[in-house]
Amino acid sequence: NAGVTQTPKFQVLKTGQSMTLQCAQDMNHEYMSWYRQDPGMGLRLIHYSVGAGITDQGEVPNGYNVSRSTTEDFPLRLLSAAPSQTSVYFCASQKQGRGEKLFFGSGTQLSVL
């Protein structure tokens, strides 16, 4: 089992560029989510999905879009990258949702110049 797979591991963007961070899980989990991790701030929820076709905003959604067309995939799109989006991004999945173990990917380190 691969678990949660994120690509790419590293990315450098220029201000204004767009890109998609990929996330896939092979555990047939219903819930998937995206977090950003900044020094001294822990993890902050960007967007989450409770199942295919259903997404909702988290704590810091501005500047990001998501879609969930399949159970396995949950890509995160940066529409117009800004230096404030420099961060480490983690995708996670859960079997059913609240109160259950989160399985995290290994992260994407993004730098926006």
Next chain:
Amino acid sequence: GENVEQHPSTLSVQEGDSAVIKCTYSDSASNYFPWYKQELGKGPQLIIDIRSNVGEKKDQRIAVTLNKTAKHFSLHITETQPEDSAVYFCAASIRVSNYQLIWGAGTKLIIKP
């Protein structure tokens, strides 16, 4: 808004000694409190969790205690070993965000040989 405070930000202990990390939360409706361990270059992994109807939970050298009245919970690691060196995050479920998790800022635990 709701928040979770975690202390200390860095903790250095001698190998074999105990380590205690403390978190306080603001939402009185929080009912789920997990602890995650993050090793360098990896995503966080769940090490132990506790629900609001339980005061203490143990798993080998790790224990978590919950005081609902004071709204704080703590992670206790006994007989620390070099492999315990990592960053530890606490989190609490938040009612207003459909019980998604709000995270503490993290504690870097250093085990001195």
